Amino acid sequence: MLAHARSIHSQIGLLVEEMQLEIGPRRQGLQLFLQRLSLRSDLNGEEREALLALPGQPQRVEAHRDIVGLGDDVDHACLVLDGLVGRFAQLSDGRRQTIGLHSPGDMADLYSLMMPKAPSALHALTKATVLRIPHAALRKLTARYPAVGAAFWRDCVVDGNVMGQWLLNVGRREARGRLAHLICELAVRISRSERPSERSYPIRITQEQLADALGLTSVHVNRTLKALREEGLASLAKGQVHIEDWDALAAAAEFDPSYLGLPESRVATPALSVQGS
Amino acid sequence: MLAHARSIHSQIGLLVEEMQLEIGPRRQGLQLFLQRLSLRSDLNGEEREALLALPGQPQRVEAHRDIVGLGDDVDHACLVLDGLVGRFAQLSDGRRQTIGLHSPGDMADLYSLMMPKAPSALHALTKATVLRIPHAALRKLTARYPAVGAAFWRDCVVDGNVMGQWLLNVGRREARGRLAHLICELAVRISRSERPSERSYPIRITQEQLADALGLTSVHVNRTLKALREEGLASLAKGQVHIEDWDALAAAAEFDPSYLGLPESRVATPALSVQGS
């Protein structure tokens, strides 16, 4: 029926598609994104409503496919609705380095608003769905609601903080500490709490993908995972991370979540009202 | 609104200090900063004037001293007027990783506007002078001139791009490529041109500081510098980098300056192939 409608009239086909698989996910994704922003920025009712009214086109992406290619000139940002999405930098021989990981609710390339020519590729690590939100709509929003602009800006800054920690990770920690740190960070980011209450979280990531994020090889990630498992710190199996001993894991990682800017470690709320005037 | 007695007092103190320490440095530093912003953002006359009228207190810092400590809650951003400034993350055993290098004209911690609790330390690599610009003044500026806010935001995004490249550097390149890449990047950033015309540039950085930026040890940086020198690519001596063969150096680094978002590559479109696997 869907195919039939599309073959008759593509515009109507799009509308049908929207009604069937778009309206729910879109709103839900925006709500997750709003929730994420609200962890670090205060938005009033009008601003929240305007944000939730953002337009966007959902796009399904197969695993191991680029969502945005290196150097592409984009006119939209990608909000992750489902799956795991990574940002990649790579060398000519194919070796690559993940410079960011994004789960549902993250706007994976919000920075593209300020730099439309992608400096890194956006890649689906698993089968994924992203909501493509036009830059024009985002610009209109930030122009009308400066507090939303500030929230976006702050989001980019937090992404930068994460990269800084990854640099420390890759540059100065040994494999064990690197892996432990990433496991801790993802626990916090996915649970959205500095001290995750759950002892496990879902993440469908392969050891090779972990290796790309950690500046290691998959073989060494495998050995290091084994070590963490045998020490009783944490384990990864069947798309689930299990944390056996949070304190020991955080200690091995020298993990301090304050760089994520969550409410628990936020100090004074900077005067957003100044921006809004 | 923010005109407590304290801020009035500090404004007066500021004026006195300016008259004592020559009025030049502040204006000159802001001009360099404006020039840097203008490479990537368009600002009109009024916006430029307002930016140049920013208040700020110059501060001299001895070499090897923190300008902002890790975790400090700051109410100002630091514009580098003179010297070399770095951002550091570090481990408990003292090993550290530089996550950013800043020369005169760079606002080293502009992101602090959006995250006042410093996620990394700001450190003077050489004797340095920074201009401390109150957040309140910057917020007032961005509230009145959204284009300036966008320029600031874009600046933060470029800093993020640089960190992404550093991650690739540290995670996936060997020592030779890392060093070559950093030498190329600094050449471009200091000359502010994607294809620097000068064959050398001044930078007072020690091999140990290079090592901190590259995730290496000073001993290995020394060996790698020797290799680059003997290959006739580049050399570092007496606070000067000499580039003997730009093409060979850029090739060794796989250096592509487009991530720096300079005007030259806002036009050109190098279509790099992207691999999916």
Next chain:
DNA sequence: CGAAACGTTGACGCACGTCAATGATAGTGG
């Protein structure tokens, strides 16, 4: 049920770290 992707493990090599000694430079005070 079959094939492709992913995980696991061992043997071995190498890039880079560590340790340590010595030479070169630069900043400081007399």
Next chain:
DNA sequence: CCACTATCATTGACGTGCGTCAACGTTTCG
């Protein structure tokens, strides 16, 4: 301007964490 001294650069010998290669077991999914 010279001694004095701390910092920085250089080099060799040697250790090690991680990469490479290769084989095989396991899971996933069409």
